Amino acid sequence: MKADASRPTKRATIKEVAEACDVHPSTVSRALNAATARLIAPDVAARIRSVADTLGYRPNAVAAGLRTGRSRLIGVLAPDISDPGFPPILGGLAEELGRQGYVAVVADLEGDGARQRELVDRLIAQGVDGLVLATVRLDDPIIRRCLDARIPAVLVNRADRRGRLASVVSDDIKGMALAVEHLVGLGHRRIGHIAGPSDLSTGALRRQGFEAAIVAAGVEDSAVETARAYTRAEGKAAAMRLLARAPRPTAIVAANDLLALGAYDAIAASGLACPQHVSVVGHNDMPYVDMLAPPLTTVRIRQRDLGRAAASRLLEAITAPPKRKQQTMFDPQLIVRGSTAKPPRG
Amino acid sequence: MKADASRPTKRATIKEVAEACDVHPSTVSRALNAATARLIAPDVAARIRSVADTLGYRPNAVAAGLRTGRSRLIGVLAPDISDPGFPPILGGLAEELGRQGYVAVVADLEGDGARQRELVDRLIAQGVDGLVLATVRLDDPIIRRCLDARIPAVLVNRADRRGRLASVVSDDIKGMALAVEHLVGLGHRRIGHIAGPSDLSTGALRRQGFEAAIVAAGVEDSAVETARAYTRAEGKAAAMRLLARAPRPTAIVAANDLLALGAYDAIAASGLACPQHVSVVGHNDMPYVDMLAPPLTTVRIRQRDLGRAAASRLLEAITAPPKRKQQTMFDPQLIVRGSTAKPPRG
DNA sequence: TTGAAAGCGCTAACAG
DNA sequence: CTGTTAGCGCTTTCAA
Numbered sequence: 001m002k003a004d005a006s007r008p009t010k011r012a013t014i015k016e017v018a019e020a021c022d023v024h025p026s027t028v029s030r031a032l033n034a035a036t037a038r039l040i041a042p043d044v045a046a047r048i049r050s051v052a053d054t055l056g057y058r059p060n061a062v063a064a065g066l067r068t069g070r071s072r073l074i075g076v077l078a079p080d081i082s083d084p085g086f087p088p089i090l091g092g093l094a095e096e097l098g099r100q101g102y103v104a105v106v107a108d109l110e111g112d113g114a115r116q117r118e119l120v121d122r123l124i125a126q127g128v129d130g131l132v133l134a135t136v137r138l139d140d141p142i143i144r145r146c147l148d149a150r151i152p153a154v155l156v157n158r159a160d161r162r163g164r165l166a167s168v169v170s171d172d173i174k175g176m177a178l179a180v181e182h183l184v185g186l187g188h189r190r191i192g193h194i195a196g197p198s199d200l201s202t203g204a205l206r207r208q209g210f211e212a213a214i215v216a217a218g219v220e221d222s223a224v225e226t227a228r229a230y231t232r233a234e235g236k237a238a239a240m241r242l243l244a245r246a247p248r249p250t251a252i253v254a255a256n257d258l259l260a261l262g263a264y265d266a267i268a269a270s271g272l273a274c275p276q277h278v279s280v281v282g283h284n285d286m287p288y289v290d291m292l293a294p295p296l297t298t299v300r301i302r303q304r305d306l307g308r309a310a311a312s313r314l315l316e317a318i319t320a321p322p323k324r325k326q327q328t329m330f331d332p333q334l335i336v337r338g339s340t341a342k343p344p345r346g
Numbered sequence: 347m348k349a350d351a352s353r354p355t356k357r358a359t360i361k362e363v364a365e366a367c368d369v370h371p372s373t374v375s376r377a378l379n380a381a382t383a384r385l386i387a388p389d390v391a392a393r394i395r396s397v398a399d400t401l402g403y404r405p406n407a408v409a410a411g412l413r414t415g416r417s418r419l420i421g422v423l424a425p426d427i428s429d430p431g432f433p434p435i436l437g438g439l440a441e442e443l444g445r446q447g448y449v450a451v452v453a454d455l456e457g458d459g460a461r462q463r464e465l466v467d468r469l470i471a472q473g474v475d476g477l478v479l480a481t482v483r484l485d486d487p488i489i490r491r492c493l494d495a496r497i498p499a500v501l502v503n504r505a506d507r508r509g510r511l512a513s514v515v516s517d518d519i520k521g522m523a524l525a526v527e528h529l530v531g532l533g534h535r536r537i538g539h540i541a542g543p544s545d546l547s548t549g550a551l552r553r554q555g556f557e558a559a560i561v562a563a564g565v566e567d568s569a570v571e572t573a574r575a576y577t578r579a580e581g582k583a584a585a586m587r588l589l590a591r592a593p594r595p596t597a598i599v600a601a602n603d604l605l606a607l608g609a610y611d612a613i614a615a616s617g618l619a620c621p622q623h624v625s626v627v628g629h630n631d632m633p634y635v636d637m638l639a640p641p642l643t644t645v646r647i648r649q650r651d652l653g654r655a656a657a658s659r660l661l662e663a664i665t666a667p668p669k670r671k672q673q674t675m676f677d678p679q680l681i682v683r684g685s686t687a688k689p690p691r692g
Numbered sequence: 693t694t695g696a697a698a699g700c701g702c703t704a705a706c707a708g
Numbered sequence: 709c710t711g712t713t714a715g716c717g718c719t720t721t722c723a724a
Contacts, residue, residue: 024711062411062473063701066716082437084430084633091428094454106452108440127408287430293639370695409717412700
């Protein structure tokens with residue numbers, strides 16, 4: 001005989017709860033739904049809640065979703081989950097979505113932009129109520145697609161050139177100003193930039209910010225080399241090109257930390273030392289760059305806040321259709337560590 | 347007049363496709379479903395596929411899910427998404443799930459184990475077909491919960507003490523043997539271990555592996571200090587305790603890379619140098635530990651493979667109920683870098 | 693090989 | 709305040 005007085009083993013349906021309470025299923029639905037609970041007599045509602053509780057009843061979100069057209073699922077398109085830069089954003093997203101009763105469905109591009117369309121379609125087919133895109137390029141056809149499908153969407157850490165979709169970003173222009181001003185303050189007058197891909201907003205804007213800051217500071221000798229991807233290998237290649245110039249730059253500002261890591265590689269490969277011969281500044285402040293040799297001076301962006309804000313914007317857009325697509329911008333902060341120093345004499 | 351010849355703007359339903367093809371909805375369903383397509387006359391099926399395509403029809407997964415009881419959603423419970431150790435596992439999971447037409451719904455514990463039950467219930471309510479748990483402790487009530495709910499579940503990078511659920515792990519015992527043998531080979535005879543939390547399988551097994559390897563190697567002087575969490579701060583505290591011993595260990599094996607980072611901190615705080623005074627070995631080989639100062643010698647575990655295998659096991663369990671819960675184990679590999687050297691003389 | 697009919701579990705009019 | 713009714717879009721017997 002069964003001595004098992006514990007939790008029920010099979011999910012209860014609303015009908016079963018209704019029968020146990022001797023009321024109609026719709027009454028149970030109303031009692032358990034915050035928005036409609038006040039329509040039910042307090043004592044009845046209490047009874048229903050208690051019975052639902054002992055039965056371990058949890059509304060079937062799939063069925064509710066079919067009926068209401070709302071799944072409480074948010075699709076998140078990640079550029080490459082295994083890249084340590086993304087997780088903090090995802091963490092912020094998941095946190096805020098969770099607070100509001102939503103959950104993140106994550107699809108990973110794995111660095112292959114061609115799959116984007118397919119993944120978005122899949123997420124839509126799965127019934128997501130909205131989309132967070134951390135992947136889009138400056139003129140990305142996927143944006144048209146989202147607009148056509150009339151699915152609420154927000155960009156995070158990326159922006160559309162024409163601002164057709166709301167976006168949540170760090171102030172890249174300001175970030176680069178911080179980096180350049182720091183180097184100029186140290187005495188650098190020959191500064192190179194490793195730009196990110198020009199079809200990404202971060203690549204284009206940071207380059208633009210770099211150039212503006214260079215002009216503002218009156219620096220005459222500057223150079224830009226563009227990386228085709230945000231990878232350590234591309235960073236190294238671009239840095240090698242920068243270091244091959246004569247006279248050699250005394251400082252390199254990289255468009256992100258991975259590229260800065262590549263710059264470290266290039267400096268070592270050239271028989272030079274950082275920061276003695278060449279200073280390096282990164283961007284993003286991804287985890288543990290404070291443990292590098294040397295610890296990386298970098299522009300910290302508020303990744304977790306980006307994620308949280310993207311979630312908020314999106315959920316707003318889902319409940320109250322937005323009057324206007326707007327951009328939310330967070331201020332970056334320069335974190336000075338050991339990879340920057342005065343330029344070598346001479 | 348509308349000059350818009352582009353993609354339709356609203357999702358088509360199966361009924362609309364059926365009408366456009368002048369067949370019954372169920373025929374469309376059969377034609378579009380791989381398992382039933384052979385029931386349909388080839389020419390009819392072709393016509394249906396082509397019409398569905400021009401209409402941009404995508405089956406509504408929510409409706410299909412309600413009918414079939416399958417959502418093609420897999421819940422993933424992460425210990426802490428922003429921790430760089432987890433993303434590679436998640437990447438592997440997402441990859442394999444995607445290949446098989448599933449998608450990952452990610453919930454983040456944010457390091458707070460108390461939320462686990464609630465999150466699992468939420469994922470179940472969302473209709474996930476199965477669960478991947480990267481969070482469970484050795485005797486975790488959540489396992490009972492999954493068993494009771496009869497929801498297929500797989501543990502990844504963690505194991506249940508009683509093996510009630512299938513798990514996919516790295517061979518922690520072997521990993522520690524690799525680390526200890528390496529140090530002994532270098533000449534170390536006083537070796538300390540920073541153990542992970544004893545209620546996690548990695549913490550307990552790696553400690554066990556350490557102790558076994560110490561005995562096997564005939565090392566007489568060993569010590570273990572336990573960290574209460576896999577954090578840099580806990581690693582530092584435990585390493586400080588180890589370094590306070592007399593005689594001082596000449597090498598420290600940490601149960602994971604974050605703890606090893608803490609050991610770096612402790613060594614620096616004690617006015618010592620790694621590897622000149624104290625060698626350090628980590629575990630996991632998380633991204634960019636090769637860039638640390640010094641580059642970390644560590645036991646590499648096959649994170650991406652763990653994720654992929656967990657997905658495979660789970661999907662198998664969903665389609666064919668498993669005869670027996672089994673454990674899948676991957677071999678780790680020692681990556682020798684700059685944080686280990688011969689012990690100091692004396 | 694195709695159509696008809698039923699129903700997954702829930703919620704939202706509409707009545708009362 | 710509560711019950712009745714209908715239906716979200718799909719799949720799957722069953723029958724033809």
